Amino acid sequence: MRFRRYLPVFIGALLIVGFQVALSAAGATYYMTQITMSAYYALVVIGLCLLMGYAGQVSLGHAGFFSIGGYTSAVLTTCNLIAWRDAPLVAWCRSLGLVFERQDLYGATILSFSPWPAFLAALVLTGLIAFLIGLPVLRLKGHYLAMATLGFGLIIYRVVLGARLFGQSDGISSVPPFPLIAGLQVNGRSAFRVQNYYIAWAVVMAAMVLAISLVNSRVGRALRSIHQNEEAAHSLGIDTYRYKLATFVLSAIFAATGGALLTHYNGSIGPGEVTVMKSVRYVAIVAVGGMASLWGALAMGILLNFLSLRGVFGTYDDVVFGAILIAMMLFAPQGLLRVPRLRLLSSLLSRRSHG
Amino acid sequence: MDLTQIVQYCLSGITIGSVYAIVAIGFNIIYNATGIINFAQGEFLIVGAMTAVSLYQVVPLPVAILLAVLITTLLGGLVELVFIRRVRDASVLQLIVITIGLSIVIREAMLHIWDEKVRSLPYFTGTSVSTVSLLGAHISPQVIWVLGVSAVVVTALTLFFRFTLTGRAMRACADDRMAARLCGTNDRWMVTLSFMLSAGIGALAGCVISPVTQTQYDMGAPLAIKGFTVAILGGLGNSIAAVAAGLLLGLLEVFMVSQFQVAYKEAVAIVVLLLVLVFRPHGLFTRREIGALRAS
Numbered sequence: 001m002r003f004r005r006y007l008p009v010f011i012g013a014l015l016i017v018g019f020q021v022a023l024s025a026a027g028a029t030y031y032m033t034q035i036t037m038s039a040y041y042a043l044v045v046i047g048l049c050l051l052m053g054y055a056g057q058v059s060l061g062h063a064g065f066f067s068i069g070g071y072t073s074a075v076l077t078t079c080n081l082i083a084w085r086d087a088p089l090v091a092w093c094r095s096l097g098l099v100f101e102r103q104d105l106y107g108a109t110i111l112s113f114s115p116w117p118a119f120l121a122a123l124v125l126t127g128l129i130a131f132l133i134g135l136p137v138l139r140l141k142g143h144y145l146a147m148a149t150l151g152f153g154l155i156i157y158r159v160v161l162g163a164r165l166f167g168q169s170d171g172i173s174s175v176p177p178f179p180l181i182a183g184l185q186v187n188g189r190s191a192f193r194v195q196n197y198y199i200a201w202a203v204v205m206a207a208m209v210l211a212i213s214l215v216n217s218r219v220g221r222a223l224r225s226i227h228q229n230e231e232a233a234h235s236l237g238i239d240t241y242r243y244k245l246a247t248f249v250l251s252a253i254f255a256a257t258g259g260a261l262l263t264h265y266n267g268s269i270g271p272g273e274v275t276v277m278k279s280v281r282y283v284a285i286v287a288v289g290g291m292a293s294l295w296g297a298l299a300m301g302i303l304l305n306f307l308s309l310r311g312v313f314g315t316y317d318d319v320v321f322g323a324i325l326i327a328m329m330l331f332a333p334q335g336l337l338r339v340p341r342l343r344l345l346s347s348l349l350s351r352r353s354h355g
Numbered sequence: 356m357d358l359t360q361i362v363q364y365c366l367s368g369i370t371i372g373s374v375y376a377i378v379a380i381g382f383n384i385i386y387n388a389t390g391i392i393n394f395a396q397g398e399f400l401i402v403g404a405m406t407a408v409s410l411y412q413v414v415p416l417p418v419a420i421l422l423a424v425l426i427t428t429l430l431g432g433l434v435e436l437v438f439i440r441r442v443r444d445a446s447v448l449q450l451i452v453i454t455i456g457l458s459i460v461i462r463e464a465m466l467h468i469w470d471e472k473v474r475s476l477p478y479f480t481g482t483s484v485s486t487v488s489l490l491g492a493h494i495s496p497q498v499i500w501v502l503g504v505s506a507v508v509v510t511a512l513t514l515f516f517r518f519t520l521t522g523r524a525m526r527a528c529a530d531d532r533m534a535a536r537l538c539g540t541n542d543r544w545m546v547t548l549s550f551m552l553s554a555g556i557g558a559l560a561g562c563v564i565s566p567v568t569q570t571q572y573d574m575g576a577p578l579a580i581k582g583f584t585v586a587i588l589g590g591l592g593n594s595i596a597a598v599a600a601g602l603l604l605g606l607l608e609v610f611m612v613s614q615f616q617v618a619y620k621e622a623v624a625i626v627v628l629l630l631v632l633v634f635r636p637h638g639l640f641t642r643r644e645i646g647a648l649r650a651s
Contacts, residue, residue, distance in 0.1 A: 058448050060455075136633040142447035143392040147583055148632045151625040154580065158622045276576065280455055287452060315467075322459030329453045330441050 005216060008295055009205060016201050020194065032197040033188070034309040035302065039200035040262035042301035045285050046207050046294060047254025052283070053292035054215060055247040056227030057138065058146050061153035062255050063278035067160065068129060069122045069256025070263035070273060074172040075165060076118035077264075081111045102176060115178040115186075115264060122260045123253055130252030131245070138244045150276065157274040171270025178264035186264040196265060203261065204298070207254055211294050214250075223247060227292075277318055284321045287328045363492040364609050370498045370567070372605020373505035377560040378582025379589065379597040380512065381553035387529040387592045388549035391439070391450050395458035396557060397579030398465075403427040403558020404570040405465060408474045416477065424558045431554020435547045458575065465572040476565040497566050504563045508556055509598055525549060529592070577621060584628040590638025600639065 023029055048062050081099060084090045090111075093099045098117045104110050113121075137148045160166045167173075177187035185192065186199060214220055225233040226240050234240050263269040272278075285304055289296030304321075307313065313320045378396060385393045407423035414422070438453060478485075479500050486493040516522040527535040528545045536542045561570065568574075585604050589596030604624060611623045631639070 052448075056448075058451065137629075140632055140636060143451060144587075144632055144636055146451045147392070147580075147587075148629060151580070151628045151632075154625050155622055155629075158619060158625075162619055277459070280459065283452065284456075316463070318459055319463040322456045322463065325452050325456030326438060326460065329449045329456070330438065333442075333449055 005212060006209065009209060009212075012205065012208075016198075020197055024194070029193050030190075032193050033190075034306050036193075036196050036200040036265065037262060037309055038302045038305035039204045040258040040265065041282075041305045042204055042298055043207055043258030043261075044255040044282050045289070045297045045301035046204070046211055047251030048282050049286045049289065049291070049294055049297035050211055050214070050223075050254075051247050051251040052286050053290075053294075053297070054220060054223040054227060055244050056223075056230075057244055057248065058283070059149045059248070059251070060146055060276065060279050060283065061149035061151075061156070062251070062282050063274050063276070064153040064156035065126055065130060065252040065255040066259035066278070067156060067269065067274040068126045069259030070269040071160065071166055071172065071259075072122035072125050072256075073115070073118045073260040074175045074263050074269050076113040076121060077115055077176055078110075078172055078174060079112050082109055085111055104174065112176075115176065119178065119260050123256050126256035127249050127253050130249045134245045134248040138241065138248060150279070153274070153276055153279050157271065157276070160271045160274050167270075169271055171268060171272075173268035175263055175267050175269070177267075178261070186261055188265045188267055200261070200265075203257065207257075208294060208298060215294065219243065219246075224292075277321075280325070281321045284325045284328075288324055291333075359492055362489070363494075364613060365606065366489065366492055366494050366498065368606035368609035369602055370494075370501050370605070371608060372602040373502055373598070374560060374564050374568075374578075374601075375581045375585045375604055376598045376601025377505055377508060377556060378578055379585035379601055380509065380594045381557045381560075382582055382586040383592050383594050383597060384512075384553040384556070385549050386586070388525050389439075389546050391454065392583070393550075393553070394451065394454040394579065395434070395461055395575075396553065396582060397575030397577070398458050398461040399427055399431060399554045399557030399575075400561030400564075400578055401465060401570060401572060401575045402430060402461065402561070403554075404476065404561035404565040405469050405474065405572070406558070407562045408476055408565070408570065409469070411476060416479070420476075420559070420562045423562060424555050427558030428551045428555035431557075432547050432551040434554075435550035439546070439550070440543065458579070462573060462575060469572060471572060473569045473571045474565075475569045476562060478566045479563075495567065497563075501563050501567065504559065505598070508559065509594065512556075512594060521545075521548070580628070581624045584624045584631070587628065587631050587636070588639055590640055593638065593640065596638065596640040 019035075020032070023031055044062055044066050048059060051057050051059055081090050085094075090099065093113075098114055099111055100114045101109060101111050133152055137145065137152070140148055161168055177185045177189075177192075179185040180199065184195060184199060186196060188196070215223075222233065222238045222243050225236070225238060226243060230240055259269075259273070285300050286297050288304070289298070289300040304324075308317055308320075378400065381396045381399065382392060385391055385396075403423050403426075406426050407419045410419035410422050434457060438457060439450075442449060442453065478495070478497050481496045485496060487496055487499065516526055524535065524540045525545050525548065527538065527540055528542045532542050535545075581604065585597055585601045588604065589598075589600035604627060607627065608620060608623050612620050
């Protein structure tokens, strides 16, 4: 069974490689840029799918977590510590290799934190904030939970717009590339296109494997029981609150990973990433994917983000996602792959992800 | 801060607060009849105001407002008939997602119909510079219109729900839909009616505040958040308490602005919302036991 469960991962890997070869052969490698970006957005969707589809808790604030990740990375890697270069704390960070020096566009020297410590700090900070927010908020249900997470997202948006540290409405630009390990780096320049396509997919697939094994474990069964009937799950001795909180934090960290990596890839982040519409968009994608279908969420996350980034929807971008939400809830609340006519396709996909 | 200033702040707080209260009442009407939180409530206000602005080009102001309220009422009914009625035994999550989707579609439709320009209706009496003196503070006559309309709406609604057959039937549906149906109430029609009523009231509120706050296609969502905060603060479904809560939030916001940066004004309501949700999700004025009964 174990093999069957992860079979889609191998199929996915083959598809990814096949797609790259096809694109390179056709000389259309510029599509890879949008696919890479979509892959990072898809990380948010995977996390949200765990939270909404499996734990049954809605969040209208995931763009907030995405941006906390992105902004933390951006602030730490662009702040200039040169004035304090001889301060003991900075010198100590230097000896550990936590900070690095570089020249900016105008030749001035900038001493800022290296991407790795910044990235880890971003994940830890997001996890911490998600924990602190989730602690009170996950005691709420239904509308109350939706509004509370929406409110959280709005506060992050206001803070980003209001604080000079986050560049207000300009956002933060000239974020340096992120050298991962020898030779590999998250970098948006066209020379790194193919490399970054694979980096993004490697991260996404790692997240998928993690999510699938989680869903099929004791934890996953507990989560699904919470989704179906929280009282019953509670009476069976499942600590429902703890499971919900853990899933909330995990999904926030997934979102922050996407945010931080995309920020390094784009070299910038702005308040546009924090809007309520972004959060709603993630919810819409999870809904189209079929709520409790990780592969559905991933496929739709890539497809819809890619189309949106290519500008296919034009000025109707937001309407498309709003209409998707309504149509899905009216006609196929179980997701596209569960519509009777598409059941053949669904039996190929969903049975495997549930193992 | 001297007395005049305090009176001035109080008056503008009460004005903003009564707008929030009307939005909250819109939430409450639908919540009472159906248990749905209509995330598109804010959009009804803007649709009403925008329609009135357009109609004002061809007909006199009172007629324009009346027509705008009627059109928005029909829109509210249409939304219920086409979308909400179609989902049977829907989960809360599903209904939340549908109304969010609706709010986006309505907002973007407005963008395509009216573009992103800021518009406003003319002042109902006087002009933008005429003032009325009150205890040494100067207020615009439009503020009195806002307060008056809020008072009339709240009174009329209270009378409607208490003394008319339809109003009582709606409350019966809220209490126990099955029992209401057994007594011969057309419960589906009551739900439609609740959407029409809250859309109409929203449109009226949108028209009255338009001269003061101006109207833009994307102003619905912030208004809706504040209206929801007020509705929660007063206890969902309780319209009289919503008025008190609305005034409270309005005053709080105005005095916060006088002390802090304007950029964080929007955050005040949201912080209040989060605090209330965490500590008193059943509202300030509702006893805990009653809240627990309602929630179940």
